Amino acid sequence: xxxxxxxxxxxxxxxxxxxxxxxxxxxxxxxxxxxxxxxxxxxxxxxxxxxxxxxxxxxxxxxxxxxxxxxxxxxxxxxxxxxxxxxxxxxxxxxxxxxxxxxxxxxxxxxxxxxxxxxxxxxxxxxxxxxxxxxxxxxxxxxxxxxxxxxxxxxxxxxxxxxxxxxxxxxxxxxxxxxxxxxxxxxxxxxxxxxxxxxxxxxxxxxxxxxxxxxxxxxxxxxxxxxxxxxxxxxxxxxxxxxxxxxxxxxxxxxxxxxxxxxxxxxx
Numbered sequence: 001x002x003x004x005x006x007x008x009x010x011x012x013x014x015x016x017x018x019x020x021x022x023x024x025x026x027x028x029x030x031x032x033x034x035x036x037x038x039x040x041x042x043x044x045x046x047x048x049x050x051x052x053x054x055x056x057x058x059x060x061x062x063x064x065x066x067x068x069x070x071x072x073x074x075x076x077x078x079x080x081x082x083x084x085x086x087x088x089x090x091x092x093x094x095x096x097x098x099x100x101x102x103x104x105x106x107x108x109x110x111x112x113x114x115x116x117x118x119x120x121x122x123x124x125x126x127x128x129x130x131x132x133x134x135x136x137x138x139x140x141x142x143x144x145x146x147x148x149x150x151x152x153x154x155x156x157x158x159x160x161x162x163x164x165x166x167x168x169x170x171x172x173x174x175x176x177x178x179x180x181x182x183x184x185x186x187x188x189x190x191x192x193x194x195x196x197x198x199x200x201x202x203x204x205x206x207x208x209x210x211x212x213x214x215x216x217x218x219x220x221x222x223x224x225x226x227x228x229x230x231x232x233x234x235x236x237x238x239x240x241x242x243x244x245x246x247x248x249x250x251x252x253x254x255x256x257x258x259x260x261x262x263x264x265x266x267x268x
Contacts, residue, residue: 004072005233009241012065013251020054021258046262062162062204063145065238070148075232079155081188082147088184089137094128097121098179102172105214115216122194125183130192142181146202150230155197157185158226164209175201175214202226 019025029046038045067083070076101121104110111117129137146158159178166174182199191197201215206223224235245251 005069005237006241008068008072009065009238009245010248010250012061012068013245014254016054016057016061016064017251017254020050020057021254021261023261025050026258026262043262047259050258050262059162063160066158066160066202066204067146069233069238070146070231073231073233076148076150076156076230079147079149081144081185083144085141085143087139087141088181088188089134089139090125090180090183090187091128091132091137093132094125094183095138095140095180097124097128098176098183101179102176102214106172112211113216114212114214115218118214118216118219119194121179122182122199126186126191126194129183129187137187140180140184142177142184144181144185147185148230154195155185155189155191156200156230157182157197158200158202161201161203163205164203164207164222171210172214178215200226 026046029049030042033042033045033049036045040048064083067078070082071078098121101117105114105117144157145160147155148158149155159174159181161174178199178201182197185191186197189197199215199219201220202225203220203222208222212220221229223239227233227235227238
């Protein structure tokens with residue numbers, strides 16, 4: 001693994017720890033738990049809360065890490081909108097079309113393979129938006145998790161997730177947001193055919209839970225697949241270093257310092 005990739009991983013980890021273990025956050029946790037009666041000592045509840053918060057934030061951490069990795073990868077060009085919350089525009093007709101598609105895919109007579117329906121949906125979105133004027137479109141703010149361009153000119157939009165383990169409602173929301181963001185990006189980048197902007201729903205963890213209910217298999221990638229297809233950086237290197245970094249002396253020292261800070265904190 002290159003030292004640059006290691007530095008990116010460490011930098012991303014340290015940024016997250018710095019925010020979660022700051023004195024400000026510890027004071028905030030102390031105020032929160034001081035109002036609750038519990039047999040577990042408040043200091044340990046604060047530590048537990050910090051650790052739980054880090055666990056919850058891990059998905060966001062993976063998203064940020066992947067953006068940072070793509071940014072330094074020599075095989076692709078990161079786009080300016082990548083990792084940003086931006087206002088995207090498309091017509092109410094497109095908005096309703098996507099909602100109807102999501103609903104239709106939940107019906108018992110909807111085919112198991114959604115490839116044809118999904119492809120048709122993207123074609124319809126482009127036809128609608130090509131015929132629309134700017135004043136017919138509505139703005140909606142979306143997070144663009146990842147957006148990069150390969151040497152051949154193809155734009156790749158990625159919805160980044162750590163794990164394929166979301167509950168049913170959240171899973172539906174992810175796919176709805178994924179398609180609507182693609183529609184807004186298609187308008188923003190004046191996409192003429194669906195082959196110019198590839199939508200990929202990517203899970204860092206390769207374990208599969210959900211099948212291709214809303215998004216076809218060819219538009220879902222897990223584990224090393226995104227790295228193998230587009231990036232020069234090795235997935236195994238990133239995954240391997242992540243599994244070891246918890247034993248890094250600098251990381252351990254941060255957790256030790258957090259414990260001492262909480263242990264010695266004046267809570268009254």
